[in-house]
Amino acid sequence: MSDPHRIAVNEGSPEGSNSAYVLPDRGVVVDPGPPGDDDFERLRAGVEASGLALGDVEHVVLTHWHADHVGLAPRLADAADATIHMHRRDAPLLAEYREARRRRVRRDASVLAGWGVPEERIEEVRERDAPSPLPDRTPVVAHEDGDVVAGGELLHAPGHTEGHLAYRCDDALFVGDAVLPTYTPNVGGSDTRAENPLPDYLRTLRRLLRHDGECYPGHGDDLSLRERVGEIRSHHRERAGRVAERLGVHGEATPWELAVDLFGEMRGVHVKFGAGESAAHLRALAAAAESPVSRVGSDPERYALTGRSAEAVLDSLFE
Incomplete structure (x- = not known):
């Protein structure tokens, strides 16, 4: 080729x-x-x-x-x-596209609410999510x-x-x-x-x-694929450790509350990205064996530390 x-x-x-x-x-x-x-x-x-x-x-x-x-x-x-x-x-x-986008916008709003994102921020995401000029x-x-x-x-x-x-x-x-x-x-x-x-x-x-x-x-x-994958893994390992650390400070928190702690003020699509990143790390930690994090509530999701060490889980997840 x-x-x-x-x-x-x-x-x-x-x-x-x-x-x-x-x-x-x-x-x-x-x-x-x-x-x-x-x-x-x-x-x-x-x-x-x-x-x-x-x-x-x-x-x-x-x-x-x-x-x-x-x-x-x-x-x-x-x-x-x-x-x-x-x-x-x-x-x-x-x-x-037309029907799938309609479903996606509804799903995004529902998922954001489940992550604890305030309604006014969800409405901003909706307003800024303009349709693309694609055929139906x-x-x-x-x-x-x-x-x-x-x-x-x-x-x-x-x-x-x-x-x-x-x-x-x-x-x-x-x-x-x-x-x-x-x-x-x-x-x-x-x-x-x-x-x-x-x-x-x-x-x-x-x-x-x-x-x-x-x-x-x-x-x-x-x-460089190998170099970048190594950097990306390190980024996520550090982020997961930071999520667990900040969760300990909060006692209990939603993905949105931790996202605000980690990333500060977010508007528009960054609301989705920030809350989603936080939720992804919390769910990964909570699903791991000997997890340091447990899900303690829903609607919205809430998480707390279990008292177990995060280090072994981080090593296993990001090996």
Whole structure:
């Protein structure tokens, strides 16, 4: 396989410009990027610069459902008569966009309330969650782990979203937002469907480390997979220890109360990300054997320390 051709399809975000990738000899585009005319022109120019005519794109592989990755997929697929591929858990969020978004907004609000987020903050999240300019329905092929597209293998890589996938072609691994070069991918608030997303994410990182070739992230371009996975694990281990420490100070706390303690004032989407990160760590700790944390209430969730040491659990979770 020839080297993948990277396209910076937008002008940047806190994580860095979205990275679309073209595999010209396979007719594949991975994560074409966010919706918008300027971004589509960047994508078109990048595809053509790779040596592939836009009409010769046959497959569009999407690592997860977030709009900055899937936004141009319907337009590209329509222009090229290409097939869109996603993991089955994320596929409905594009395939049935209008109804799936409606369900997601309701679910987000319900989950936030269950984490103890005040109603006025939940209402801010609703107000700022504007719909993306996507078709109500889009044809998508839904896949399982291990399915093959254009000779490359789809790997289920949950954590950031429930249906996140990586795409492995020869010695190239496209990881979407499972591993990023600068930011630690959000776990918990970026997809409110998962019951216990942090252990899922840690298993994803272990699985991705089996790959010894080049790694291509969904934002930016420079990435040493082993180094970044080590940094991300260390970040989450430190965060989990901090959650347990602050829980001891509070006695009992909701995920939201700990999020405010850890992150300070949060507005808009950061409410979801902060509360979700706190909830993900609390649930992971509470589910562990010999847990230092127990869930002591619901509606909203409340947690307290059990009196057991956190160190052995942290070593086990983040080995």
